[in-house]
Amino acid sequence: MRPRIYGLENEYGLIFAPNGRVYLPMEKILGYIFEGLIPNSWPSNAFLTNGARLYQDTGCHPEYSTPECDNITDLVAYDKAGERLLEQCLPAAEERLKEEGLIGSIHIFKNNTDSMGNTYGCHENYLMRRDLDFWRITEQLIPFFVTRQIYTGAGKALKVSGKTHYFISQRAQHIHEKTSSSTTSSRSIINTRDEPHADAEKYRRLHIIVGDSNMSELTTYLKVGTTAVVLSMIEDGFTIPKIELEDPVKAIREISKDPSLRKKVKLEDGRELTAIEIQYEYVEKAHEYLDLVGADPVVLDILERWEGLLGRLSEDPMQLSREIDWVIKKEMMDSYMERKGCGWDDPRVQLIDLQYHDVNKTRGLYYLLLKEKMLDRIVSDDDILMAMTVPPQTTRAKVRGDFIKFAREKNRSYTVDWTYLKLNGYWEETILCMDPFVSTNKKVEELILSSSYLRIFR
Amino acid sequence: MAQEKKREKKKEPGKKDGEASPAPRIAEKGKKIKEDLDKLVDKIDDVLEENAEEFVKNYVQKGGE
Secondary structure: OOOOOEEEEEEOEEEEEEOOOOOOOHHHHHHHHHHOOOOOOOOOEEEOOOOOEEEEEOOOEEEEEOOOEOOHHHHHHHHHHHHHHHHHHHHHHHHHHHHOOOOEEEEEEOOOEOOOOOEOOEEEEEEEEOOOOHHHHHHHHHHHHHHOHHHHOOOEEEEEOOEEEEEOOOOHHHOOEEEEOOOOOOOEEEEOOOOOOOOOOOEEEEEEOOOOOOOOHHHHHHHHHHHHHHHHHHHOOOOOOOOOEOOHHHHHHHHHOOOOOOOEEEEOOOOEEEHHHHHHHHHHHHHHHHHHHOOOHHHHHHHHHHHHHHHHHHHOHHHHOOOOHHHHHHHHHHHHHHHHOOOOOOHHHHHHHHHOOEOOOOOOHHHHHHHOOOOOOOOOHHHHHHHOOOOOOOOOHHHHHHHHHHHHHOOOOEEEOOOEEEEOOOOOOEEEOOOOOOOOOHHHHHHHHHHHHHHHHO | OHHHHHHHHHHHHHHHHOOOOOHHHHHHHHHHHHHHHHHHHHHHHHHOOOOHHHHHHHOOOOOOO
16 A cells, blocks of 8 residues: 555644633633643644644634654554643643632543534545546545444434434534535535645645544544545545445434444445445455555554454444444443433433543543553553654654754744744745655755754854 | 363252352353442542533533534
8 A cells, every 4th residue: 555644633622610600711721721832922823843733723722733644553643642732731721820810620622512512623634646536536435434433433422302312423413515615614524625735736635524533542543544545445446336325414414323333324326235334345345455555564454453343343333342432432321321320311421421532631531441441552651752742753744843843942933834844033944845755854954953063163 | 162061060069059050150240340330430420520510511612623
């Protein structure tokens, strides 16, 4: 399988829970959080030494974009690093509020919905070749995105016409179109935003906004990993005949509403298949494809897990309670209800549904299960710790990370974006980095070298 | 196979009170799971925010992307 650049963006939910009742604008809290990450100013958009970007998004959400990664394991570590970076800012931000007489706690949630039905996203980005028929590829991708929620969903208890149901995916109920260019008004399965942050003649971006934010490392790993395999095989012409769904938007909602995974959805050719059966079609084609083109150990691991989990999902989905977010959370909520003799409408059960996603390690229920060794992992705490400050070593993110580290050490102001770097002031040359696969840059190396040379002889 | 036979043999004396032989083991396992579950639920209660209803109700965000 050919190399590819991947990136994940997460919009986090943010709330201040005051001990007294004082309304506080979220902008202010967000400002205090960012102070902990980027000293000296109130930046609403900043790149970090790990190559990632942190900024204030639509609706006053803190948003973290991973740096460019060229393998899925790295991506999981950098996604988790985003949670840790935000968490580490909380004590100082709470202290700042206390100085103003506001005592309480700030909570950051990595989920996709609030209690009013507002939604915010987790966006996946896959760099893809420009010279392919994008629309033909999306036709093949849509049934995959509609059905992959059975192992990528984050789960959500929702009241529908007076009765609470457990839905597999948080995002599925907010999807209204097959394809669209909008990310806020008419959310779609495939978004057509095309900013490759690279040579636009060679590349375009596949921007996916249909997925949930994931807490489980394995869920993120499988979400991006299986998508990467499917995208590659379709790009290379390994397509599945007659897989198109009659009504993908209806199907994504129907599948989401059935945790037993038995719901059949209609295909254009009249067949009715379950999500598991549709996923099997993709996994079989992926086998055929990877047997031919070959794959690295990570991709082979993804293929093996993908196939294995489809088998277990068809036996009993609850077997995935160490790996897949919606199952992990459902099992916890089921256990709680059983022990307490309460139902889905109990406020404590609804709180579990939310607090599973709290990024704070002492409060978050995902982290409680992790501490109890009840969950499987893909990366280690050390990997995540390293990913908080050190950029991926094999992509453009390394150049950016090294540059930012240098500028900060020299206390120099700088302007950085995905494709360029600039030191502000006397040395104002803009350094372009258009190729995300290239992890070295002569100009940046010279800059760092010349500066240490000057220091020796000063 | 051989192992199974051995186990059956061993269990024979216990069969006197008319109990099916694997039952105590299942019950034991069930008890263990139940204990673990009790412990977990206690731990969840320890970290759950006070006043669950108000907390959930106040969790309102502006819509994002």
